[in-house]
Amino acid sequence: MPEGTLDGKxxxxxxxxxxxxxxIDMExxxxxxxWHEGGRINRERLVKLFSRILRKDEDGKTYLVTPHEKVVVHVEDAPFLAVRVDRAGEAGPDQTLGFLTNLGDVTLAGPDAPIRVETDPETQEPSPYVLVRGRLEAKLTRPVFYELVDMAVDAPDGSGQLGVWSQRAFFPIGPAG
Structure with a gap:
């Protein structure tokens, strides 16, 4: 399984x-x-610190939250990128897929951290995501999605979908063929 780089709860x-x-014009x-006020935040430790206090609320907006204040963060797509996937266990329903994000978070796909794929209706291009925590998702980078495609099997319900297993949950990733 991938190992994250952040310490502590x-x-x-x-x-x-x-x-x-x-x-505060953050995106x-x-x-x-x-980015903050049009300038890129290049300090990785600062970005990781901010990512630890990120929350997406029921209103669909993402915020940086402290006990005293919350500020809007404009998110163009997803707040994280899944940059690595590892499979633990025998291939099939009992395997676990672990994802590492660009900011060091690790999430294990399963019933509490589903994988979902949105498909653009015009281009048919897939946009795959995995839940990291709360309502915050990571978009799978193209190489990670290709690894999932390599692991894909036919859906157990015979629907013609391909998908992957993780922690006994099946996640469709696209049509077969």
Whole structure:
């Protein structure tokens, strides 16, 4: 399984409900880069620190949250990128797929961390994601998605879909053929 680079438990951002909410012109672009007031944040440790206090609320917006304040973060696609996938166990329903994000988070796909694939209706291009924590997802990079395709098997329900197993859950990734 991939090993993350962050130490310690994540802050309990789901328990924090500050009244003050603002917009500080921060965004996470589709390539995973973080920007503030038009300038790229190049300090990796700062980006990792911010990523630990990130939360996506029921309103669909993503925020940096502290016990005293929450500020909007504009997310172009997903706040994380899945840059690596590893398979543990015998191929099939009992295997576990572990994903490493660009910021060192590790998520194990399964019933509590599903893989989903959105398909563009015009181009038919797939956009695959895995849940990292809360409502925050990582978009699978192209090489990681190709690895999933290499692991894909026919859906157990005979639907003509291909997909992958992880922790006894089956995740469709696209049509066969």
């Amino acid at each position: 994540l802050p309990p951002v789901d328990l924090w409900n500050p009244d003050h909410c603002g917009d 996470i672009r589709a390539d995973g880069s973080w």
